[in-house]
Amino acid sequence: MSADFLYGVEVVLNGLMAGVLYALVALGFVLIYKASGIFNYAQGVMALFAALTLVGIMDGQVPFGHLINAIFGTDLHGFGWTVPAFAAILLTILVMILFAWCVHTFVFRHLVGQPPIILFMATIGLAYFLEGVGDLMWGSDIKTLDVGLPQGASLWIEDSTAFLGGDGFYGFFIDRLDVAATLVAAVLVAALVLFSQYTKQGRAMRAVADDHQAALSVGISLNFIWWLVWSLAGFVALVAGIMWGAKSGVQFSLSLIALKALPVLMLGGFTSIPGAIVGGLIIGVGEQLFEYLVGPSIGGATENWFAYVLALAFLVVRPQGLFGERIIERV
Amino acid sequence: MSALPAAGPEAAPSRPVLMELKNITLRFGGVEAIKDISFDIREGEIRAIIGPNGAGKSSMLNVISGFYHPQEGEVWFRGRRRPAMKPYQVARLGIARTFQNIALFDGMSVLDNVMTGRITHMKRGIFAQGVWKGPAEREEVANREAVERIIDFLEIQRIRKTPVGRLPYGLKKRVELARALAAEPKLLLLDEPMAGMNVEEKEDMSRFILDVNDEFGTTIALIEHDMGVVMDLSDRVVVMDYGRKIGDGTPAEVRANPEVIDAYLGVAHD
Ligand SMILES: Nc1ncnc2c1ncn2[C@@H]1O[C@H](COP(=O)(O)OP(=O)(O)OP(=O)(O)O)[C@@H](O)[C@H]1O
């Protein structure tokens, strides 16, 4: 096989791995949107907040330390302990569940039945509020996150695939962190699908997504389900935050991963779980291939916009998304 | 109270009272949808609520199922006063319902729709289902069996995998009944189960309602416009007009009540 072809394959592999993560972030949006009609602008900030909280807990940072120091003239920095990654992740999950409860109880519970644009505005408010809370709680400096995921190129993959090509090919260059992230994301996506298909709560979630009145009439508490979907979205945000944070540090730009999910949603539809998965893969592969094949001849940096162009083109042809049902207006 | 022979004028069987509504008044802004209405529903009976359009029948059903909260009056269920409850809490008490404008989960199959009716019977939560596989699986199997029985009973086996959104109106009504039945309710509320059906579909639905009442002993409260159907099906009838109760008794009694004849039977309707 020619080396060019094999490098193309490598690009596709990397694209698929990025795509799984995009799918994961997109799922966070889909969960909330399906169950409550809320397009959650704060999803990216939730990922940032979750990652900050995780780092803070692991490093034994005192929450709101700066604030406390400023008010009481103390000089607190840390508790002086560190927490193992696994325990810290569990604690962060609890924090995200509590966060979900607060968001629902103090904000969206009071906005039930409001038009979608109002709900959307509320999530914008939530995003900036949460960003501020994150800063206050954990400080705004750039942090590194190391939960023990493998890092760096996998020599094993490189060596064991080198034979595929000829002289010009040295094997697939694949980052072990990407592999780990892909595996985790794939497992999580599968778990979410199974959860929504086969558990009582999953069934209730789908019921609420379909018809509120009918859901109530069979004994489903809407408030509980809304809390549940915000919690799940918080969990998804945490996982995405860990993956991105491990790769490029925990800082404000982490919240921009939400922007990666938008084209995925445009492609896959806002209400379809399979749509988010397939959409994520298409965007992941599409943008990497485009950058590889066309990027060099037009100056590169196409990842920033290509996904949107792809999604936009797709939207024009199929406004309902990949798996959405075609809406035919009744007259 | 339930031990006493039938109170009031109605010659209904002296079964125990399952649900009692006492002096219910319901207002929407200035509109009084229900004005100081009292009546009871006895165990095992088919209780019809009739009246012209806008009489407040659906509102009454919504009060019973917790979708509306009356400003005045009390709701008693199984000998106890029921506090103000959310609809899902009422459902968990064993009160299932259908809606006048059909509320199904259009994106799900018939089977999944009926399965949601079992949610109140699913005890094991997320963690049990993930960790404690054995009992959770047994429960799922038991629920499946209950659902299959109801699907057989209502003769909708052929469409069990069909997405509900694609079904014709008459079948949707039947699926909605199946979902309500899946909860094995103590009280079943049906809001115009036969509206918009053709004669044959109406006959089928009447037969199902009678069979449910017969075989499962389910107490049923239903709203219906078709007087013939009401007379055939129900043990006792409440007649409403402009939010007031103007008649209560057996079909024969109600039919003979002059006020009812004036207000309702005399008026040309649909
Ligand atoms: N949610 C609501 N908000 C405001 N008014 C309502 C509401 N529900 C019912 N009403 C009013 O209460 C009155 C009774 O309505 P209801 O639907 O109970 O009548 P109905 O007897 O079921 O009529 P139909 O035979 O047409 O179904 C009507 O005037 C109606 O407009």
Ligand SMILES: [Mg+2]
């Ligand atoms: Mg009505």
